[in-house]
Amino acid sequence: MTSKRSIVFFLSLFLCFYLLFSRALSSSISDKKAELNDIRSQIRSSKEKIEKANKEERELSGKLRKNQSLLYAAQKEVDKAALNLKVTEKKLKLLKSELSMSEKRHKKHQIELEKRLQQIYEDMDPSYISVLTEVKSFSEFLNTFYYLQMIVEDDFLVLKKIRLEKAEIAKKKVAVEKRYNQVLKLKKQLNEKESRMTTIVADQEYLIALLNDERKEYSARLVQLEDNVQEIQAEIQSIINKGSYYTSYSGNGNLSSWPARGPVTSSFGWRIHPIYGEWRFHSGVDIGSDYGSPIYSAGDGVVITSDWLGGYGYTVMIDHGGGVVSLYAHCSKILISYGQHVKRGETIALVGSTGNSTGPHLHFEVRQSGVAVDPSGFVN
Numbered sequence: 560m561t562s563k564r565s566i567v568f569f570l571s572l573f574l575c576f577y578l579l580f581s582r583a584l585s586s587s588i589s590d591k592k593a594e595l596n597d598i599r600s601q602i603r604s605s606k607e608k609i610e611k612a613n614k615e616e617r618e619l620s621g622k623l624r625k626n627q628s629l630l631y632a633a634q635k636e637v638d639k640a641a642l643n644l645k646v647t648e649k650k651l652k653l654l655k656s657e658l659s660m661s662e663k664r665h666k667k668h669q670i671e672l673e674k675r676l677q678q679i680y681e682d683m684d685p686s687y688i689s690v691l692t693e694v695k696s697f698s699e700f701l702n703t704f705y706y707l708q709m710i711v712e713d714d715f716l717v718l719k720k721i722r723l724e725k726a727e728i729a730k731k732k733v734a735v736e737k738r739y740n741q742v743l744k745l746k747k748q749l750n751e752k753e754s755r756m757t758t759i760v761a762d763q764e765y766l767i768a769l770l771n772d773e774r775k776e777y778s779a780r781l782v783q784l785e786d787n788v789q790e791i792q793a794e795i796q797s798i799i800n801k802g803s804y805y806t807s808y809s810g811n812g813n814l815s816s817w818p819a820r821g822p823v824t825s826s827f828g829w830r831i832h833p834i835y836g837e838w839r840f841h842s843g844v845d846i847g848s849d850y851g852s853p854i855y856s857a858g859d860g861v862v863i864t865s866d867w868l869g870g871y872g873y874t875v876m877i878d879h880g881g882g883v884v885s886l887y888a889h890c891s892k893i894l895i896s897y898g899q900h901v902k903r904g905e906t907i908a909l910v911g912s913t914g915n916s917t918g919p920h921l922h923f924e925v926r927q928s929g930v931a932v933d934p935s936g937f938v939n
Contacts, residue, residue, distance in 0.1 A: 598784050602869050605781040612774040616767055623763040630756040637753050640746040647742055651735045658728040664721050785870045785915075793929070812881025812927075814858040814938045816904045819921045821848035827933040842931035843886065843924035850891060850919035852910040856901045857885045857925075857938055865893045871922065872914025875907050885934075886924035889916045 825845035832839045856877055863884070864876035871888035875895065878884050891911025901907060912919045925934040 598869070602781060602784045605777050605784060609774055609777045609781065612770050612777065616770045616774070619763055619767050619770070623760065623767065626756060626760050626763065630753065630760055633749060633753045633756050637746065637749040640742060640749050644739070644742045644746055647735060647739045651732070651739050654728060654732045654735055658725065658732055661721060661725045661728055789869075812858075812879045812883030814879060814883065814885060814903075814925065816855055816857050817938060818855050818857050818885070818887060818923050819846045819848045819852060819910060821846045821852070821921075823847075823935065824920060827931075827935065843888075843922050844934050846921045846923060848910045848919065848921055850910060850912070852919075853906045854887050854890060854908040854910060854921055856903060856905045856907050857923075857934075858883075858903045860885070860901060862895050862897055862899045862901060862907075865895055865897050865899075868914075870915035872916060873908070873911065874914075877901060877907070882928040884926045884929075886922075886926065888922035888924070889913050889920060891919075 823844050824847040825841060827844050828841060829838060830841045831837070854875075858877075858879045860877040860879040862875065863878045864874060864886075866874065868874040868888070871886075873888075873890040873893055875887045875890065875893055876884055877887075887908055889911055890908040890913065892909040893907070894909070895901060895905075895907045910919050910921050916922075923934050925932050925937045927937075
């Protein structure tokens with residue numbers, strides 16, 4: 560009787576211990592999952608900020624290219640106006656010189672004519688009188704007087720010609736000065752336009768540089784957050800492993816079914832990350848498949864994760880026993896739930912492009928005792 564009581568006592572004690580341990584284990588996992596959800600929220604926020612920065616940068620880059628073209632055109636116009644101004648300035652200088660020479664000729668000839676007229680009509684220059692008095696007839700006198708008159712008239716014609724020449728040069732000078740002022744005004748306007756465009760281009764280049772810095776900061780933050788997700792997932796797995804005596808699947812870890820139809824588009828191992836452009840380790844294989852295509856369990860097991868996992872997007876993890884866990888990431892829809900037992904070949908999710916993904920595909924991982932192994936060499 561005493562023996563039976565002892566057995567009942569120990570069974571009761573074991574049951575209490577089991578319930579307490581299970582609750583503690585469940586509480587720890589719940590806390591970690593809450594922490595995961597918070598980090599996932601931060602990841603989504605960082606991705607939105609990165610996308611916003613990318614969009615703003617694309618828009619600014621388009622405007623910058625357009626304004627750089629406008630600036631280049633404005634600079635060409637300024638250069639053309641400067642050349643035109645230089646040529647016009649030379650023409651104006653030449654015309655000023657010609658006008659000055661014409662004015663000097665006109666003034667000189669006018670002075671000479673005035674002196675000659677004064678000598679003839681006022682002082683009665685003896686040379687002219689002697690010429691007239693030496694004539695021997697009245698007709699000869701008239702002829703001589705006529706020739707003297709012609710000489711004076713020639714002087715007047717020359718003076719008139721010089722005056723017309725001067726007027727023409729002055730007219731050209733006015734036209735060239737007008738053109739010079741127009742070109743000068745245009746050059747000033749173009750210089751102002753070039754200055755404005757230079758400022759706009761400089762401001763846009765500065766904004767793009769700021770956006771690049773912001774994007775780098777967000778990307779670095781995103782990488783850190785995703786690393787945190789991996790750490791917390793590892794902690795959750797560690798908690799599960801500690802309680803594996805009570806919770807782990809008792810299978811032998813055999814995997815014998817390929818999880819999706821389609822070619823392997825990215826193998827296990829080191830590669831250039833398709834999103835970040837960095838050299839990173841690829842802990843699984845990518846299987847190219849159509850959006851919404853079925854994803855199958857690689858073996859019998861129990862579901863230990865059916866949730867959003869950061870860069871993995873919607874993810875399923877299955878414990879197959881023997882320390883073997885398979886992972887199916889970037890799903891568009893999950894069809895099973897946590898704790899559910901699944902069979903090899905059973906449809907567990909649909910192919911998608913959630914998380915850090917460039918298009919619909921299945922990212923498939925196999926982990927043995929927590930270490931990622933090449934699925935293509937592990938699955939029969």
